[in-house]
Structure formats: C-alpha cells, structure tokens
Amino acid sequence: MGQLCSGSHARENDVASALAITEATHTKFSVRSGGHVPVVGAQSNDNSVLIALTKIDIKEFNDDKSVLSVGPGNRWIDVYNFTSPYGLAVAGGRYGQVVLGNESIIETSAIWHQDLSWALKGGTANYSIVTRFDMKTYPGRGGIDDPHTELNPSIEVHPFEDEGFFRSAYLPFVNGTFSASPVSIENFTSIPNTWYDTVSHRENWVSLPIEVAGVDDNLRREQFRALALKVAPGVVDLAVDVMLRPALESGKLSEVNGSVVSVTFEHIRQMVLQAAQHSGVYAMDVDPADVILIVTNWLDAQWDELMCSYSKDAADRLEARAKELGVSYDLIYVNNAAEGQNPFAAYGKGGFCGGCRRYGRSTTQRE
Numbered sequence: 001m002g003q004l005c006s007g008s009h010a011r012e013n014d015v016a017s018a019l020a021i022t023e024a025t026h027t028k029f030s031v032r033s034g035g036h037v038p039v040v041g042a043q044s045n046d047n048s049v050l051i052a053l054t055k056i057d058i059k060e061f062n063d064d065k066s067v068l069s070v071g072p073g074n075r076w077i078d079v080y081n082f083t084s085p086y087g088l089a090v091a092g093g094r095y096g097q098v099v100l101g102n103e104s105i106i107e108t109s110a111i112w113h114q115d116l117s118w119a120l121k122g123g124t125a126n127y128s129i130v131t132r133f134d135m136k137t138y139p140g141r142g143g144i145d146d147p148h149t150e151l152n153p154s155i156e157v158h159p160f161e162d163e164g165f166f167r168s169a170y171l172p173f174v175n176g177t178f179s180a181s182p183v184s185i186e187n188f189t190s191i192p193n194t195w196y197d198t199v200s201h202r203e204n205w206v207s208l209p210i211e212v213a214g215v216d217d218n219l220r221r222e223q224f225r226a227l228a229l230k231v232a233p234g235v236v237d238l239a240v241d242v243m244l245r246p247a248l249e250s251g252k253l254s255e256v257n258g259s260v261v262s263v264t265f266e267h268i269r270q271m272v273l274q275a276a277q278h279s280g281v282y283a284m285d286v287d288p289a290d291v292i293l294i295v296t297n298w299l300d301a302q303w304d305e306l307m308c309s310y311s312k313d314a315a316d317r318l319e320a321r322a323k324e325l326g327v328s329y330d331l332i333y334v335n336n337a338a339e340g341q342n343p344f345a346a347y348g349k350g351g352f353c354g355g356c357r358r359y360g361r362s363t364t365q366r367e
Helices: 012-024 076-086 114-120 183-189 207-215 235-249 270-278 301-325
Strands: 002-004 029-032 049-052 059-061 067-070 088-090 094-100 105-107 128-139 154-157 166-168 221-230 260-268 289-298
Touching (some): 076 088, 235 289
Parallel strands (some): 002 049
Antiparallel strands (some): 059 067, 221 289, 260 289
16 A cells, blocks of 8 residues: 655645546545544555545644644644643634545635535545644633533443443543642542542643543554434433443453443533534534443454454444333434444435535545
8 A cells, every 4th residue: 555645744735636646547545534433444445545644734823813723634632732832722623625536625614615514524534635624712721611511421341350340430620729639529539539530730731631641552452333312311321231231241251351341421412503503514413412432442353353243232232222212313423433334324314425426536436
C-alpha cells in the first residue's frame, strides 16, 4: 500500500493532487483521518493507495479568536494545548473545507453547499474528504452549568479478575480556589476508593483529559457496538442485566486475558437536538434517547471471535428485550457502529446515498 499526502505539513491542495493522480491512473484509494471506530480494514483497501491526513495539522484562529480552524491530523490534546494559553476551549466543530471526488476544494456550511453539509452529518466518508474543521471557541473554565447534564454513567465489568467487579466513572472539573476535600462532603469522600481517585487541585483544565488518556494504555484489542433505547425508567438496569451480569456469570469470558465489557449511556438531550436544528443542518431524525455504546476489550488475538460474538449476541438480546418492553429506538449511532451494523437507515430518513452522485465519485472507491 502506497501513501500520499505524507509531507511535513500537507494541505488541501495535496489532497486534491492525490485524488487527481488516483483518477488518472485508475487506482483505488482509501482515506485515513484521526479515526474513532476500531473496525479492522475500515480505512483501507487491498492493493490501493492510502491518503493519510495525519500531516494536515493546522491550528489557526480567526482575527478575534472566536473561531478555531483545525486540520484533521490533530489529536484533541494538540488542540487543547493550543487554545489553553489564550484562556479558550472548543467543544467540537462543524465542517469547513472539503475536497470532493472530482478534486474540487469547497467550503461547506449551513449557508454554503447546505445539501453537502447535511449529508456529511451522517454519510461519513461517502461524499468528500474533510481537510479543515471550524470550531467556535469558549472561555476555558471549569464548572458545570447544569449538573444534571453531567450524569453520564459508564459501567463496566472485568470477568478476567478472580471474582469480577463493576466500576463506573465520573469526571467533573470545577474552577475555583477551595479545598479538594471539603468537610461538607466528607461522608462521600471518605468512601474507600475501588478504582482510581485523583481529586486534587490542577494547574488548568487540560490536565484532566491528559490524565484520563493516561488511564488507558491502548494495548488492548477493542470492539465498539451501538444501539439506542428510549429515555425511560429501568433502561440502565436493563442494559446491566442483559449485557454485563451475564459477562460475569457465564464463565467463558473469565478465561479471556484482560477481558472487559462496558456499557456507556450517551444521552441525546432535547437541548442538543434543538441546538442542532438551529444550526441549519440537521440530519438525525430522532427524539431524546439513550445512545448506548458497548465496548469490549481483551489482550490476545486468540480471543477475537469469542469476544466479538459475545458483544453481538448480548446486544441482540438487549435489543429484543427492549422491543418487548417498548423502549427500543431505531438508531445506530454511526461513530460507534460495529462491523456488520447499518447505521445509515436512521440518518436523514435513509436519504444519504443519492448525494454521492451529485458530488463526484465516492471517496472510498471500494468497488
């Protein structure tokens, strides 16, 4: 596999040139950006050219620093370290500049090329190669404006341990000068820690994502799987009973070196949906729901089939049980989908595929 766009600091023109070369030589190609879903082969083709965006690592403010433009080659920690000296932070972004399959370089937003901007919300790599994200900046401070929005439970079990155990995580950050262990909540802070406790004063907010990243050694094999449930009483218990307890009780996973099964509830809140609608580009036809991210981890390749099978079978049981109880929701969040899942039907009423023809050849070139 060859590699294009691998210079010290590549830009959008390099991507367009790479596409022109593959077009002229009738060469299949794949695109690798930052990546999120650990699906083997999702960003590659056999006997093809890889267009790697790693070196498109620009970080630039506009004149009043209200917008930060970021290249896809950055990691979040690169962005945080760039903005924090200015007392600023970003919480995510919108597409800004893209390269089409016909080598055109265009700007896309709720105003320019709105149909393409809409399609990119749920069409993943089928429409263009994103070479710049534009992000609104905010004051970089601690604090929780609405504490209820921070209740984002992540529950996991470790079958490989002698007895197995549950654990969950909560990661608040509050800006101010005060005791890290106030007397008013000592009945809470005195509870023995079962996992990882780093309540302390920090130099700035960037220390928190650095510390969280340090908890994971990135040496484990991993699979994501996604499904959704309606916001309703008992859905957390349902996921725990169907996904997690059997992982401890079956006995099969206890033999798997380093096995971990986790369920994370990523709430789609009304305010999030309203903000997306107000942005002018809205692709997810959903009501408030709990998007469930199921993650399995293990250390050795010999257990790939067993761990992936457990994840799929347990998720299928959870979905079937949710339908019986009337709490299932027809949504597979595309950024958490596993191999074999089809997330596109729930995005834009399944209307994404037609756009590929309007914006040139498919960027993935899989045929």
